[in-house]
Amino acid sequence: MEQLKNFKDFIKKIENLRQASLILKWDMETCMPKNGAEANIAAITYLSNEAFKLSISDEMKNYLDELSKEQNFSKMDNIFKTMIIKEKKEFDKTKNVPLELATHMTEVCQRSQNTWFSAKPENNFNKMIPYFREIVMLAKEISRYKDPNKSAYDVLIDKFEQDMDTQSVEKLFSELKDGIVPLIEAISEKKQFDDSKFKGTFEKYRQKELSYYFMDVVGYDLNSGVLGEAQHPFAMGNSPFDVRITTNYHLDDVRPALFSILHECGHAIYEQNLSTNLVGTFLNRGTTMGMHESQSRFYENIIGRNKNFWVNHYDKLGQILPYFKSIPRDEFYRGVNKVEPSLVRIQADELTYNLHIIIRFELEKALFDGTLSVKDLPTAWHDKMKSYLGVEPTSHQCGVLQDVHWPSGLFGYFPSYALGNIYSGQFLMQIEKELGNFDELLINQKIPKITSWLTKNIHQYGKMKTPKEIIRDTCNSEIDVKPIIKYYTNKFTELYDL
Amino acid sequence: MEQLKNFKDFIKKIENLRQASLILKWDMETCMPKNGAEANIAAITYLSNEAFKLSISDEMKNYLDELSKEQNFSKMDNIFKTMIIKEKKEFDKTKNVPLELATHMTEVCQRSQNTWFSAKPENNFNKMIPYFREIVMLAKEISRYKDPNKSAYDVLIDKFEQDMDTQSVEKLFSELKDGIVPLIEAISEKKQFDDSKFKGTFEKYRQKELSYYFMDVVGYDLNSGVLGEAQHPFAMGNSPFDVRITTNYHLDDVRPALFSILHECGHAIYEQNLSTNLVGTFLNRGTTMGMHESQSRFYENIIGRNKNFWVNHYDKLGQILPYFKSIPRDEFYRGVNKVEPSLVRIQADELTYNLHIIIRFELEKALFDGTLSVKDLPTAWHDKMKSYLGVEPTSHQCGVLQDVHWPSGLFGYFPSYALGNIYSGQFLMQIEKELGNFDELLINQKIPKITSWLTKNIHQYGKMKTPKEIIRDTCNSEIDVKPIIKYYTNKFTELYDL
Numbered sequence: 001m002e003q004l005k006n007f008k009d010f011i012k013k014i015e016n017l018r019q020a021s022l023i024l025k026w027d028m029e030t031c032m033p034k035n036g037a038e039a040n041i042a043a044i045t046y047l048s049n050e051a052f053k054l055s056i057s058d059e060m061k062n063y064l065d066e067l068s069k070e071q072n073f074s075k076m077d078n079i080f081k082t083m084i085i086k087e088k089k090e091f092d093k094t095k096n097v098p099l100e101l102a103t104h105m106t107e108v109c110q111r112s113q114n115t116w117f118s119a120k121p122e123n124n125f126n127k128m129i130p131y132f133r134e135i136v137m138l139a140k141e142i143s144r145y146k147d148p149n150k151s152a153y154d155v156l157i158d159k160f161e162q163d164m165d166t167q168s169v170e171k172l173f174s175e176l177k178d179g180i181v182p183l184i185e186a187i188s189e190k191k192q193f194d195d196s197k198f199k200g201t202f203e204k205y206r207q208k209e210l211s212y213y214f215m216d217v218v219g220y221d222l223n224s225g226v227l228g229e230a231q232h233p234f235a236m237g238n239s240p241f242d243v244r245i246t247t248n249y250h251l252d253d254v255r256p257a258l259f260s261i262l263h264e265c266g267h268a269i270y271e272q273n274l275s276t277n278l279v280g281t282f283l284n285r286g287t288t289m290g291m292h293e294s295q296s297r298f299y300e301n302i303i304g305r306n307k308n309f310w311v312n313h314y315d316k317l318g319q320i321l322p323y324f325k326s327i328p329r330d331e332f333y334r335g336v337n338k339v340e341p342s343l344v345r346i347q348a349d350e351l352t353y354n355l356h357i358i359i360r361f362e363l364e365k366a367l368f369d370g371t372l373s374v375k376d377l378p379t380a381w382h383d384k385m386k387s388y389l390g391v392e393p394t395s396h397q398c399g400v401l402q403d404v405h406w407p408s409g410l411f412g413y414f415p416s417y418a419l420g421n422i423y424s425g426q427f428l429m430q431i432e433k434e435l436g437n438f439d440e441l442l443i444n445q446k447i448p449k450i451t452s453w454l455t456k457n458i459h460q461y462g463k464m465k466t467p468k469e470i471i472r473d474t475c476n477s478e479i480d481v482k483p484i485i486k487y488y489t490n491k492f493t494e495l496y497d498l
Numbered sequence: 499m500e501q502l503k504n505f506k507d508f509i510k511k512i513e514n515l516r517q518a519s520l521i522l523k524w525d526m527e528t529c530m531p532k533n534g535a536e537a538n539i540a541a542i543t544y545l546s547n548e549a550f551k552l553s554i555s556d557e558m559k560n561y562l563d564e565l566s567k568e569q570n571f572s573k574m575d576n577i578f579k580t581m582i583i584k585e586k587k588e589f590d591k592t593k594n595v596p597l598e599l600a601t602h603m604t605e606v607c608q609r610s611q612n613t614w615f616s617a618k619p620e621n622n623f624n625k626m627i628p629y630f631r632e633i634v635m636l637a638k639e640i641s642r643y644k645d646p647n648k649s650a651y652d653v654l655i656d657k658f659e660q661d662m663d664t665q666s667v668e669k670l671f672s673e674l675k676d677g678i679v680p681l682i683e684a685i686s687e688k689k690q691f692d693d694s695k696f697k698g699t700f701e702k703y704r705q706k707e708l709s710y711y712f713m714d715v716v717g718y719d720l721n722s723g724v725l726g727e728a729q730h731p732f733a734m735g736n737s738p739f740d741v742r743i744t745t746n747y748h749l750d751d752v753r754p755a756l757f758s759i760l761h762e763c764g765h766a767i768y769e770q771n772l773s774t775n776l777v778g779t780f781l782n783r784g785t786t787m788g789m790h791e792s793q794s795r796f797y798e799n800i801i802g803r804n805k806n807f808w809v810n811h812y813d814k815l816g817q818i819l820p821y822f823k824s825i826p827r828d829e830f831y832r833g834v835n836k837v838e839p840s841l842v843r844i845q846a847d848e849l850t851y852n853l854h855i856i857i858r859f860e861l862e863k864a865l866f867d868g869t870l871s872v873k874d875l876p877t878a879w880h881d882k883m884k885s886y887l888g889v890e891p892t893s894h895q896c897g898v899l900q901d902v903h904w905p906s907g908l909f910g911y912f913p914s915y916a917l918g919n920i921y922s923g924q925f926l927m928q929i930e931k932e933l934g935n936f937d938e939l940l941i942n943q944k945i946p947k948i949t950s951w952l953t954k955n956i957h958q959y960g961k962m963k964t965p966k967e968i969i970r971d972t973c974n975s976e977i978d979v980k981p982i983i984k985y986y987t988n989k990f991t992e993l994y995d996l
Contacts, residue, residue: 016544036740046514242534
């Protein structure tokens with residue numbers, strides 16, 4: 001069909017612009033010299049703007065209208081049918097956003113993120129205030145254009161987690177909190193593990209060697225991937241053929257790099273296993289950030305922090321870093337599963353991690369409903385950390401400035417992490433039903449089998465299915481907090497003898 | 499002036515597209531996973547095409563026409579006057595090239611270069627034949643559109659070395675050959691240095707440390723630069739604020755990385771020292787490839803292979819690689835200046851290097867005047883190597899496939915290297931006139947003073963002046979082979995006791 005062929009050529013242009021923007025962003029975070037920022041930001045802004053212009057152009061509208069007509073629609077394969085339906089929905093939301101507003105937002109976010117690169121090490125929150133203010137203001141404005149009937153924060157949540165809203169997240173998070181707070185309390189009454197011996201001096205090149213080993217163990221394909229270094233670990237892809245990850249090495253502790261590698265591998269494995277039939281469409285990505293996080297946290301925690309995972313790999317750790325030969329495997333296992341309220345999200349344990357997310361969710365909500373102003377963010381952060389986790393940030397660096405998300409304009413993203421935890425519990429339960437006991441799978445080195453299951457049920461679909469559809473088709477269930485709570489309860493009851 | 503302001507905004511678009519293409523190319527050579535090539539090539543092709551479309555658009559024509567009118571032209575500063583004159587000339591040449599042809603050329607070159615990445619290690623010339631054929635054919639076609647009155651090879655030479663043509667290059671190269679061949683012959687009758695002890699095992703991280711030391715010594719600014727790794731060392735920039743270099747570490751010999759670093763630093767220092775007033779214009783680059791190579795070879799050879807350079811830095815080599823403590827400085831000096839015909843251009847000594855270039859020049863000329871066909875290139879290469887240098891390639895890898903230039907479509911580029919040598923001799927002579935004895939300058943650690951001289955006379959101008967203008971203004975001379983021959987004669991007469 002001529003019409004479809006032309007449409008494919010048209011979206012290829014948008015894909016080329018997005019590809020270029022993505023590589024420029026990768027470059028900014030992993031390679032670019034300090035003084036190169038201006039030119040890269042200008043180029044990203046320009047390219048994003050051009051892509052946005054195409055995506056809301058009359059040409060796009062015409063294609064969507066034409067291809068939606070029954071005589072054309074019926075001739076397309078399932079992938080393009082889904083793409084047209086989803087893109088039309090997206091187009092109808094986005095077409096009302098003024099171009100200058102979208103461009104301005106892109107530019108502000110790039111500058112803001114670039115400012116954060118220095119503001120964080122300088123512990124300087126004031127530097128970020130004007131950016132946060134402007135981003136919140138612009139995000140509200142854009143949301144109003146996208147859907148005037150919804151609150152701005154609802155629009156933002158839906159952006160990262162399709163078909164979700166503030167109220168549903170609140171309900172799920174409340175159940176999650178009810179499930180984990182008693183566990184955290186019970187643990188706090190037990191004798192705590194001493195993990196002081198995990199601190200030492202671990203040269204970067206050895207940690208790198210370890211990273212390559214574990215990337216291989218979990219099946220991250222380096223023909224379609226690269227490991228880089230960045231201030232904040234992240235994964236980034238635009239097709240199954242090129243999905244990159246970064247980490248950040250702490251020279252005094254191997255755990256942050258090790259588990260961030262497993263985390264980012266989870267993201268990357270998701271996208272490396274997308275069906276190649278989706279290449280050349282906009283469905284060529286993980287379906288939502290929540291589903292993405294379910295995969296990253298599955299590899300990081302459910303696999304990587306499982307006792308039985310280490311049965312096969314602990315010796316390797318000792319080979320690369322002989323220091324660990326003196327630490328028994330069981331002690332290492334406890335050391336990477338110590339539950340203890342702490343300040344930094346990405347270093348938090350599996351349980352308290354959820355509270356870090358709930359705090360951010362509540363702060364974002366308050367910023368957007370106007371009950372919290374940007375300048376009061378550090379105080380509000382401090383108060384919530386104290387009240388939910390019993391710890392008090394000693395600096396902005398390990399407090400409100402710790403994450404790249406807000407500086408990059410990603411408000412509404414954080415809930416995805418805890419939603420991801422919830423989904424991952426459901427997938428674990430289903431895997432055990434279908435493939436048998438999870439501990440056995442790990443002891444018998446069946447990670448490829450687990451990945452195949454995840455690929456068959458989740459990865460391959462990209463954006464063809466929403467999270468709710470995936471969970472329904474895979475687990476025959478609604479989104480359900482109980483499985484992850486059950487997993488937490490079993491794991492930590494055993495670990496801490498609760 | 500409104501008109502000029504709009505023109506500046508317009509060329510910013512082109513600069514943004516070029517910036518993005520450049521970073522994508524950097525990514526392809528330094529970072530991208532194997533399977534990412536398709537998407538990056540598609541994006542580079544698209545962006546280059548968009549930039550090209552803008553550069554030959556009616557909008558561009560209107561700006562050039564309008565701003566050339568006396569009432570507007572007189573109001574502009576010198577930089578924009580020069581830019582308009584040069585761009586109009588370029589526009590008049592390029593406007594006739596059909597867009598599809600230019601696009602096709604970009605794409606073929608990207609694919610060709612990407613094929614070379616595997617063809618070289620596989621020693622597979624056949625893989626490159628279709629690409630070389632197509633590139634030569636397309637380059638001829640494009641040249642005909644640009645200037646039907648010139649030979650294709652003349653058009654290509656002029657592209658890299660403004661105001662030069664085949665005949666002038668032939669004349670200069672003939673003088674160069676006449677000057678160096680007797681020196682090479684005289685050296686061949688002398689006792690040769692034994693540099694076998696330079697081979698060893700030199701870990702990459704130590705060679706990296708050495709690289710950073712020498713980048714600092716010559717004044718490469720890492721706030722506006724980055725060192726990466728690539729199969730073929732190169733430098734790359736789009737403004738003084740971001741000029742990157744790569745090297746390739748040989749684990750058995752420190753010399754290739756060390757001197758390629760100095761070479762690429764020469765390129766990078768040139769562009770880091772462009773006047774910032776040129777930012778936002780197309781004059782924001784080194785004026786020609788020949789002038790670029792004059793700078794790279796100045797830092798690599800005239801500075802880096804000078805006996806007195808090592809007076810201050812040889813101890814550092816021994817500190818980082820203790821192996822060198824057992825080698826006296828004088829022996830090291832001889833070891834990095836050994837004149838001996840060899841197979842690989844980038845590892846060739848200062849003298850025979852020129853013959854490598856002359857061979858390539860003659861082969862390119864023959865490819866373009868039709869007296870040599872692509873399939874016969876390896877034989878012709880072999881014959882010329884044997885006749886000019888007395889050595890015979892044992893593989894394509896160290897023969898016709900050794901360089902990235904032809905696979906990237908850069909026919910007409912090679913002469914620049916030897917032209918650069920010629921220019922660098924003229925600059926050396928002038929520096930000695932103005933700043934005093936060069937050996938003394940190096941002993942007294944006056945590299946910053948030398949760089950200031952080069953900046954004042956060359957770097958700052960970017961494309962404001964042609965090479966001929968720079969040489970005229972700086973040395974009060976035409977392009978002249980004699981100074982570099984004099985430098986070679988003095989240096990190697992002393993070194994080999996001729």
